[in-house]
Each structure stands twice: as structure tokens, then as C-alpha cells.
Amino acid sequence: MSVRVRRIYDPPEPDDGLRVLVDRLWPRGVSKEEARLDEWPKGLTPSTELRQWYHGGGSYEEFRRRYGTELEAPEAAELLDGLRKAVQNGPVTLLTGSKRPGESHADVLAELLRD
Template sequence: MQLKRIYEKRTEEDNVRILVDRLWPRGLSKEEVELDVWLKEIGPTNELRRWFRHDQEKFPQFRELYLQELKDDPQKKSAYDQLKKYYEENDGQITLVFSAKEQEYNHVQVLKEKLENTKKH
């Protein structure tokens, strides 16, 4: 599984490119992005996103709150189930695409960890 900013061009290694943000990235057309899937429902709520603001110190709490959202919100749960299906059907060879400048402390890292943990069970 790869994680890439939306501004990075598609490569052969990308396989299935899945945008996992609630909002469409500014200044880009759908043609430029070359996506296969957009799972906008899977992104964190605006409230959680605003509270977190990619603050490294808040990341452990953000992680727990976001995992709870994925579990409790029916739309997020459904979107996660779709993501998991793509992950399994492609033997983990998917690319999660996002627009955040912060690449280490974001919701995509939480999704990656959750997907990789389900594969182990």
C-alpha cells in the first residue's frame, strides 16, 4: 500500500488510486488527478479535522476519535468497508491519495494502520 499526496502524478506502481478526503483538492481537475475511486465519506468530520489541525501532539487522541467515527458513523463504516474490499481484492496494492501537506500525522496513516491490521487477523 502506498500513500501519496494528490499532487503527485500517477505511476505504474499506484495500481488503484483512492482519494480518501472529504473535500476535493483545490485547483485540480478530475482529469489531472487520475483517480479510480473517491471515498469522500471516509474522511474525518469537519469538527474533528478542525480540532486536530495536524497537530503532532494531538495525533494519539485524534487517532482514537477517528477510529471511533469509522466505527459509529454508518456512512464512514460503509466507505471503510468499500476501501477494505479494494485492499483485499488487490492484495494490498492500492494507493491512498490525500491533499494534506502533513504526511505523517493525518487520517490516511490511521486508515493504513487499520487496513494492515485487518490483514493480519
């Protein structure tokens, strides 16, 4: 079971497995051909309000808590379950445009998928 987080700006690698964009907005400067995405589940992304709060100076720990609550909503929970099933079938790479992927929603998702 392999889940990793990478920046969408990094070139695809052969061992990426299923490539999933976990950002609500399409990243600037990346074409769909370059991205080589398999999935783009926008319903798994943080709400606009939460994203703006976090980028406005909110703490990462509080962001994690609030995002976890958002992931309990029916649509997000269903999408998360789908990714859990995908992880059982091979590697999954969560892609984000975040400059700090280790302190982003992608990292929260990766941890949930690894549990």
C-alpha cells in the first residue's frame, strides 16, 4: 500500500501509479497533457472558506481538524472511500500545487489513506 504526495509541477514518474489532483483549482502553467491525471475529485478538496482561512494565517493543526470535519460530509466520505480502495490496488500519488505539500490538505489526505 503506497500513498505519496507530490507537487503537480514535478514531472510524472513511472512509479506514481494512480495520479490524483487534490486541488480545487487547476494549477497555473500546467497543461492537462503534462499533468497526466487519472482523477480530479474536487469534492475531496477543502472548502474555499477553509482554504482562505488557512492561507490567511490559520494554524495547521486547526486546519487539519476543520478539514477532517469537512471530509465527513457524504460526498467527500464517498470519494475518500474510493481512494482507499484504489490504494489497495496499487500506488496512489496525490498531486497538489501547494508550495508546502507537507503542510497541506494533500498531506492530511495521505495520512488518512495510510491508516
